[in-house]
Amino acid sequence: MATTDPKQINGLDTLAFKKTIGEIKKNPELAQCKFRVRNQWVTCDDNRSEAQGFYAAGAERKHEHDFKFRAGEPALLAGKDEGANPVEFLLSALSGCMTTTIAYYAALNGEKIEKMESTYEGELNLQGLLGLAENVRPGYQKIQVNFKINSSAPAEHFEKYYHFSPVYDVVSKSVPVDVKIETY
Amino acid sequence: MATTDPKQINGLDTLAFKKTIGEIKKNPELAQCKFRVRNQWVTCDDNRSEAQGFYAAGAERKHEHDFKFRAGEPALLAGKDEGANPVEFLLSALSGCMTTTIAYYAALNGEKIEKMESTYEGELNLQGLLGLAENVRPGYQKIQVNFKINSSAPAEHFEKYYHFSPVYDVVSKSVPVDVKIETY
Secondary structure, eight states, X not given: OOOOOTTEETTEEHHHHHHHHXXXXXXXXXGEEEEEEEEEEEETTEEXXXXXXXXXXXXXXXXXXXXXXXXXXXXXXXXXXXXXXXXXXXHHHHHHHHHHHHHHHHHHTTOOEEEEEEEXXXXXXXXXXXXXXXXXXXXXXXXEEEEEEEESSOHHHXXXXXXXXXXXXXXXXXXXXXXXXXXO | OOOOOTTEETXXXXXXXXXXXXXXXXXXXXXXXXXXXXXEEEETTEEEEEEEEEEETTEEEEEEEEEEEEEOOOGGGTSOOOSBOHHHHHHHHHHHHHHHHHHHHHXXXXXXXXXXXXXXXXXXXXXXHTTOOTTSOSSOSEEEEEEEEEESSOHHHHHHHGGGXXXXXXXXXXXXXXXXXXXX
């Protein structure tokens, strides 16, 4: 057996993270976060978004890197296909969040994960986006998610964990979005 | 005045796109799309997602590039901060989709946009994600979006257009997400 740090499970330093959780329990205002993105339109389907700063644990923070994303559309949707479609970004967000949430919860419960893969498929009818049919919504009509997890823990545990995923919560339950538009 | 292609508005070839819309009207089954992402967990907060193929206009398609994304968490959330947080990916998805939808709808209505910038801020309380308070949801509690658009068109037009954004529709109204987990 290789020597491994016994408090590291699924790469997570569980002792340190449990300490963080304990601090939030004592001081719940530390739980308030604000995450932000800025977007700049370039042309047609091409626009760029960036995540730099965020608010967490009572103070403004900066990421180690500026995370930059380029959105696009395939040629069939009049784009140059130089960036993922925003609805693919949504699936990517969902995938990252469900995966991380499962890995952290398993680690906190002492369950080791050897491998975890997942696929996401969303069905969308362009009649909604294009305003061609009132009874067709613009967004996905449903999303199918399939996980394959190599772990000694049973699937029922993971079924519980993913419900704590913030993106799963938002996508499956909705969130109020307030939009202000200023023209000049 | 520089010579510009009169059918190009906001970078969109509006004549070609109106032809696409006409084809969908005649043949509504062309409107069915499936978008997909695959995710591979690496360790702790680190996981990678990828968008390659999709279904559109009656056939399987491939993007010009494989679009790859790395998810992460900041150090405060026990991560290495080598990728954007999945909840930032969600804001990025929302930003790309609202921006593209506005640019396309404006173009189809003959409205030129000179510049378009927007910011997205989501409030999140970690007590929900960590299961510390039953009355606190894991996901964003609200999202504030602010657009600044340089255009001769009035803000009211843009207020109508963004409601056709698929990601805005999903995030503000929810979507059924079916999750299957297989362990081995």
